[in-house]
Amino acid sequence: MIAPIVLLAASAALVSAQGPPPAATPAGCTAKSFVIPSWVVANFSSAGGKTSFTTFNRASNVSSTVECTGGSCTASGSLKALIELSENSAVVSLNETWNCNDRPGGERFMFWAVGNNSLRLAQADGKITAKNPQVLVKGSLIAPVAITPIYFEGPTGHGTPGCSAGSEKPKWTVSAVAYSDATGDGVNSVAQRSLSLLLINQATGYDASCTAFADADAKSDVLNLNCAGLEFQSPTIGRYSTSTAATYNVATRQLTVTQTWYCDDTDPGRPMSISATGSAPLTLTCTSRSLPGNNSQTNCELPTDYTLSGTVSSTTVLAPFSIEDPTPGTDGCTISSIFSPKWTFSNFVIEGKASGAGTVAVPTTDAIVGFDVILDTQNRRYQYPMPITQGKKTESGWYECEVGTDGGNGLPLWPYECKFKYDSAKKELVLDANWECRDLDVRHPILFAGVATTTVNAEIACEKFQDLAICGTEDPSYTWSAPISSVTWTAGEPAPEEGGLSGGLQGR
Ligand SMILES: *[C@@H]1O[C@H](CO)[C@@H](O)[C@H](O)[C@H]1NC(C)=O
Ligand SMILES: *[C@@H]1O[C@H](CO)[C@@H](O)[C@H](O)[C@H]1NC(C)=O
Ligand SMILES: *[C@@H]1O[C@H](CO)[C@@H](O)[C@H](O)[C@H]1NC(C)=O
Numbered sequence: 001m002i003a004p005i006v007l008l009a010a011s012a013a014l015v016s017a018q019g020p021p022p023a024a025t026p027a028g029c030t031a032k033s034f035v036i037p038s039w040v041v042a043n044f045s046s047a048g049g050k051t052s053f054t055t056f057n058r059a060s061n062v063s064s065t066v067e068c069t070g071g072s073c074t075a076s077g078s079l080k081a082l083i084e085l086s087e088n089s090a091v092v093s094l095n096e097t098w099n100c101n102d103r104p105g106g107e108r109f110m111f112w113a114v115g116n117n118s119l120r121l122a123q124a125d126g127k128i129t130a131k132n133p134q135v136l137v138k139g140s141l142i143a144p145v146a147i148t149p150i151y152f153e154g155p156t157g158h159g160t161p162g163c164s165a166g167s168e169k170p171k172w173t174v175s176a177v178a179y180s181d182a183t184g185d186g187v188n189s190v191a192q193r194s195l196s197l198l199l200i201n202q203a204t205g206y207d208a209s210c211t212a213f214a215d216a217d218a219k220s221d222v223l224n225l226n227c228a229g230l231e232f233q234s235p236t237i238g239r240y241s242t243s244t245a246a247t248y249n250v251a252t253r254q255l256t257v258t259q260t261w262y263c264d265d266t267d268p269g270r271p272m273s274i275s276a277t278g279s280a281p282l283t284l285t286c287t288s289r290s291l292p293g294n295n296s297q298t299n300c301e302l303p304t305d306y307t308l309s310g311t312v313s314s315t316t317v318l319a320p321f322s323i324e325d326p327t328p329g330t331d332g333c334t335i336s337s338i339f340s341p342k343w344t345f346s347n348f349v350i351e352g353k354a355s356g357a358g359t360v361a362v363p364t365t366d367a368i369v370g371f372d373v374i375l376d377t378q379n380r381r382y383q384y385p386m387p388i389t390q391g392k393k394t395e396s397g398w399y400e401c402e403v404g405t406d407g408g409n410g411l412p413l414w415p416y417e418c419k420f421k422y423d424s425a426k427k428e429l430v431l432d433a434n435w436e437c438r439d440l441d442v443r444h445p446i447l448f449a450g451v452a453t454t455t456v457n458a459e460i461a462c463e464k465f466q467d468l469a470i471c472g473t474e475d476p477s478y479t480w481s482a483p484i485s486s487v488t489w490t491a492g493e494p495a496p497e498e499g500g501l502s503g504g505l506q507g508r
C-alpha cells in the first residue's frame with residue numbers, strides 16, 4: 001500500500017525565478033539540505049522576559065538573529081522561531097524555508113524544514129545563558145520530500161567521557177602479539193615473517209587489529225602492519241573514521257604506531273581530531289623449532305599486555321557538529337534519483353533458438369533477454385548490479401522483470417518492480433521501473449518511477465549450446481548508462497518504529 005502524499009514531478013518542485021536573479025547559494029547547499037537540514041543555535045541569552053539567540057542554517061549558510069518576548073519570537077529572513085522556557089532548559093523550535101541553486105543547470109530548489117531541541121540553561125547575575133555555547137537543532141524536511149534524515153554514529157568512542165582528557169597523553173594497550181619468522185629453502189619450508197597484534201586506544205576504546213606478512217624476498221627489517229577496526233566497511237560511521245598505521249622492526253623489535261582519532265565529549269559543537277605517534281621496543285618471549293632441510297621457525301609472543309605511550313603530533317578543531325555528518329559531496333540514492341537519474345547497465349544476454357548451421361547469430365525471434373542494472377550514484381557502498389531476466393509477457397511487447405534476489409540487502413539500488421521491452425533490430429532496450437530510496441531516512445522510503453531508453457551497443461558474442469544460441473556482452477566489465485526520464489516520486493509507507501534500523505543501514 002502506498003500513501004500518495006507528495007506526488008510531484010521533479011520540475012514542479014522547482015521555484016520559478018522571479019525578480020532579480022538570486023544570489024548563488026553555497027556549494028553543497030542542495031546535498032546538505034537533503035542530508036543535514038539543521039541549525040546551530042548560539043549566543044543564547046535571556047533576561048527580564050526577553051530572550052535572544054542566533055541561528056546558522058548548516059545547509060544554506062544563512063544566519064539569523066532571533067529576538068523573543070515570552071514564547072513568541074521575531075527572526076530575520078524566512079525563519080520562524082518559538083521558544084518554551086522552563087527553569088533549567090529552553091526548547092527552541094525552528095521552521096524555515098530556503099532555496100539552493102548550486103546544482104549543474106543552476107535551477108533553484110526549495111527546501112522547508114522544521115526542528116526543535118532543548119538547551120540546558122545556566123543562571124548568573126539575573127542573566128540566563130546556555131550551558132553549551134552551541135546547540136544543534138536537527139531538522140525534518142517537509143518539502144520537497146517528507147523525511148527526517150538520519151545522522152551517523154561517528155568514529156568509535158568520540159563521545160566517550162574522558163576522550164578529550166585521555167587524548168592529551170595518548171596510550172594504547174598492545175596485546176595478543178604473535179610473531180613468526182621461518183627460514184626456508186623453498187622446498188622444505190617457505191621463508192616468511194608474520195606479525196599480528198591488537199591495539200586499543202585507551203581514550204576512545206577503539207580496538208584495531210593489525211597484521212603484516214613479508215615473504216623471503218623482503219629485504220627490509222621493517223614490517224608494515226595493516227590495521228583495521230570495526231569501522232571497516234561499517235555503513236554507520238560517517239565522514240570521519242579512526243585511522244591507524246603501524247610498523248614493526250624485526251631487528252630492533254620496535255613497534256611504532258601512528259593513529260588519528262576523534263573526540264567531542266566535552267563539547268559536541270567543537271569536535272577535535274587528534275593525531276599521535278608512539279614507539280617502543282616490545283619485550284617478546286620466543287621459542288624456536290627446527291624444520292626439515294636445515295630450516296627453523298621462531299615464534300614470539302608478549303607475556304603480558306603492554307601499554308604504549310605516545311605523543312600528540314597535531315590536534316584540529318573540526319566544523320561544529322560535523323562528527324555525525326555523512327561524507328560530503330557524494331550523492332546517494334535519493335539525490336541521484338532526483339537530479340539526473342541514470343541506470344547503469346551491464347552483462348546484457350540474449351538467448352533463443354539457433355538459426356541452422358554455421359556461425360551462431362544473435363537470435364531475433366522469441367528470444368529471452370537479461371541484463372544487470374544499478375542506479376548510477378556516487379555512493380553505492382557495497383551494492384553490486386542486480387541481474388534482471390525476462391518474465392511474463394504483458395501488453396504489446398513488454399515483459400515483466402524478474403529481479404534477482406538481494407539477500408535481504410537493506411538498501412537496494414535497483415528496481416523493486418519493472419517491465420521492459422527489447423527491439424533486437426534497433427538494439428533498443430526500454431526499462432520502465434519503480435525503485436525506492438531510504439538512504440537518508442530508513443523509515444520513510446521515497447518511491448521513484450521513470451522510464452529509460454537505451455541502445456545496447458555492447459559487443460555481443462554467441463555460443464551454440466544444443467539448439468540454443470546463447471549470446472552476451474563479450475567484455476564482462478563493459479557498462480553503459482542511460483538517463484531515466486519522466487521521473488516522479490511519492491512518499492512510501494513508513495516503516496514501523498521498532499527494529500530494522502541497523503539492517504536498513506547496511507549498504508548505506
Ligand atoms: C558555509 O559555511 C561553512 C561552515 O561555516 C563554511 O565552511 C563554508 O565556507 C561556507 N560556504 C560559503 C560558500 O559561504
Ligand atoms: C554569535 O553572534 C555573532 C553576531 O552577533 C555572530 O557573529 C557569531 O557567529 C555568533 N556565534 C555563533 C557561534 O554563531
Ligand atoms: C511552519 O511555518 C508555516 C508557515 O508559517 C506554518 O504554516 C507551519 O504550520 C509551521 N510548521 C510547524 C511545524 O511549525
Ligand SMILES: *[C@@H]1O[C@H](CO)[C@@H](O)[C@H](O)[C@H]1NC(C)=O
Pocket residue numbers: 091093115116117140
Ligand atoms: C519537537 O520535534 C519532535 C519531532 O522531532 C516533535 O514530535 C515535537 O512535537 C516537537 N516539539 C515541539 C515543542 O515543537
Ligand SMILES: *[C@@H]1O[C@H](CO)[C@@H](O)[C@H](O)[C@H]1NC(C)=O
Pocket residue numbers: 294
Ligand atoms: C645449516 O645452516 C647453517 C646456518 O645457516 C649453515 O652454517 C650450515 O652450513 C647449514 N647446513 C647445511 C647442511 O646446509
